[in-house]
């Protein structure tokens with residue numbers, strides 16, 4: 003029987019000594035794999051003095067989780083280096099933060115080769131291989147070099163940048179070429195798909211075919227956009243459950259009649275947290291009657307703390323939130339409750355429901371699942387308002403949110419004002435439409451669409467393969 007072999011940098015649950023694995027990928031994959039028997043392979047999050055390729059295997063219901071330890075140098079050059087100091091900033095339009103160092107290239111190549119060596123013996127000929135995210139772009143090529151013939155797909159969880167920006171990456175051509183060793187390459191949005199297609203055609207002289215395939219580097223592969231969704235039903239059930247109700251009540255008491263605006267993010271410069279704080283400050287300044295009647299709860303879980311840009315954004319957010327609180331707070335009110343920790347799903351669901359506004363304003367984001375979680379957690383009879391960045395992939399699907407430009411303080415401040423005073427009828431109308439999308443375009447629909455496309459190639463490609 004064919005199985006699904008899922009490969010990602012991290013697997014869930016995270017290693018005990020590692021940073022908590024919050025993030026869209028871990029949330030989506032643990033949900034997506036539930037109904038497939040298969041293997042989920044990735045880094046354990048641990049480092050050892052010397053790489054051995056020794057697998058740790060845990061068999062769960064249907065899914066076997068297999069992990070491998072890496073060396074410290076691997077973590078520094080591959081995870082902290084090429085993945086999070088080169089690709090991540092570049093793909094989020096921050097070439098000012100991108101570091102191009104040959105040791106990072108080497109570490110990235112080395113770890114992808116190590117992943118290939120380690121996972122290869124686990125793959126049977128009939129299995130489908132599904133590789134995830136920017137950490138592992140060349141893994142397919144490494145597997146092909148080792149003779150793997152299976153159908154292989156790759157899904158990018160983050161945004162794909164425009165071609166002129168992408169061209170600032172040394173070896174950009176080799177990276178794209180390695181994607182052509184997969185049979186299917188998927189993106190979060192039409193925008194990312196188009197940017198990739200433009201690169202293939204304009205930089206590489208490739209050809210796009212009407213069946214969705216692209217030809218370049220002597221290969222023809224399938225491309226598509228597969229917007230990732232939420233595991234909506236359990237999340238809504240959690241929001242309706244007892245534990246969430248307890249949290250909602252706890253929040254209501256602490257609100258003391260005030261309106262709550264809420265943000266939940268990994269502590270990442272791409273999430274636009276400083277801009278959000280400044281927009282909220284603008285709102286307080288231009289709406290004096292709102293002072294003491296509203297507050298912002300910002301939950302920001304520390305992430306990638308070894309990378310200097312993350313240390314800097316953390317220090318900036320401490321300073322900016324402190325300054326705003328110092329300037330506006332009164333003896334019994336602080337305008338920003340800024341919390342650097344993570345919460346369980348049921349706790350988050352209860353907090354989302356107590357919030358009048360979900361403020362989701364990344365400067366750039368592949369999708370953003372928090373926007374969908376906020377919607378899924380609302381009370382249908384009295385829902386809150388989603389304020390959403392036009393630069394989150396989710397904005398392609400969630401047009402009924404209040405869509406804002408996160409670079410404009412005034413626009414965000416206006417949206418907060420509008421959201422807090424929106425009539426119940428309008429809130430319900432917008433929420434119903436958003437919720438319909440969250441429920442129908444959920445994580446199962448995403449997984450099934452990708453897996454079906456991987457298993458069933460377009461007719462032309464199938465004919466050519468025979």
Ligand code: ADP
Pocket residue numbers: 024025026027029266267268301302303343344345346350369370371372373375
């Ligand atoms: P990214 O993948 O860039 O982190 P997403 O918005 O797509 O962004 O996914 C973030 C996921 O991590 C969501 O499921 C969100 O609930 C979860 N998350 C983020 N911050 C926290 C936190 N402080 N506590 C618990 N979960 C969190």
Ligand code: F6P
Pocket residue numbers: 012022023024025026027028135159160305306
């Ligand atoms: O969704 C983007 C992503 O980078 C995932 O690949 C990743 O698991 C998540 O964000 C959290 O980041 P990290 O694994 O570096 O903590």
